[in-house]
Amino acid sequence: MLHARDSFVLHRERRLSDNSRAPFRLADLPMPRSILVRRSPIHGNGVFAAKDLPAEKYLIRYRGRLLTHAEADERYSENAETGHTFLFILNDDYVIDGSEHGNAARWINHSCVPNCQPVLVEDGGDPKLDRVMIETLRPITLGEELTYDYGITLEHRHTQRLKKLWQCRCGEPNCSGTLLKPKSRKRSAA
Numbered sequence: 001m002l003h004a005r006d007s008f009v010l011h012r013e014r015r016l017s018d019n020s021r022a023p024f025r026l027a028d029l030p031m032p033r034s035i036l037v038r039r040s041p042i043h044g045n046g047v048f049a050a051k052d053l054p055a056e057k058y059l060i061r062y063r064g065r066l067l068t069h070a071e072a073d074e075r076y077s078e079n080a081e082t083g084h085t086f087l088f089i090l091n092d093d094y095v096i097d098g099s100e101h102g103n104a105a106r107w108i109n110h111s112c113v114p115n116c117q118p119v120l121v122e123d124g125g126d127p128k129l130d131r132v133m134i135e136t137l138r139p140i141t142l143g144e145e146l147t148y149d150y151g152i153t154l155e156h157r158h159t160q161r162l163k164k165l166w167q168c169r170c171g172e173p174n175c176s177g178t179l180l181k182p183k184s185r186k187r188s189a190a
């Protein structure tokens, strides 16, 4: 039996990373025991398929403490210089900080050719209740690493030095070489 809040959200539209919209379906409930965390050839820890996964399936919600943008800037202004972040921009009001109260979703690495995408499920009223779900883009086989496109742009100018700090190691033949996106694109993660 679904909690009332979940039933409400399930009937809302979901917003995809390219800003298009799609209806939320009951089949969109996350799959249990579908992923696991282990060391990644891309970076540090990564998340891998624990079974064969179908396309367009919600796997996990990106959880963490909600911070306002001002709070996130204050706490993590040095992030740009480390090339490491657990922040995910939820909406115009909030950022999700996966380093506090986060779940396995915080270990999902970036790829220039991702097999998953983040989906914004809007509450429709309270921006605090919006949520980010990680969804498969295509069928994924047991053992494959899960990735999505972080779509990061920094406040700072994207100098060669910063691009190097944010160097991408996704290993794809057409890897852009950096996790940073050109500034004109709307950012989806931080």
Ligand SMILES: C[S@@+](CC[C@H](N)C(=O)[O-])C[C@H]1O[C@@H](n2cnc3c(N)ncnc32)[C@H](O)[C@@H]1O
Residues within 6 Å of the ligand: 040, 042, 043, 044, 045, 046, 083, 084, 085, 086, 087, 106, 107, 108, 109, 110, 111, 167, 168, 169, 170, 179
């Ligand atoms: C949300 S964490 C992902 C988990 C990370 N592997 C870890 O162990 O902390 C995001 C950070 O992981 C690293 N990362 C993720 N994808 C990467 C990639 N394709 N190339 C290089 N580093 C990556 C970057 O430092 C990034 O800021």
Ligand SMILES: [Zn+2]
Residues within 6 Å of the ligand: 111, 112, 113, 168, 169, 170, 171, 172, 174, 175, 176, 177, 178
């Ligand atoms: Zn890459």
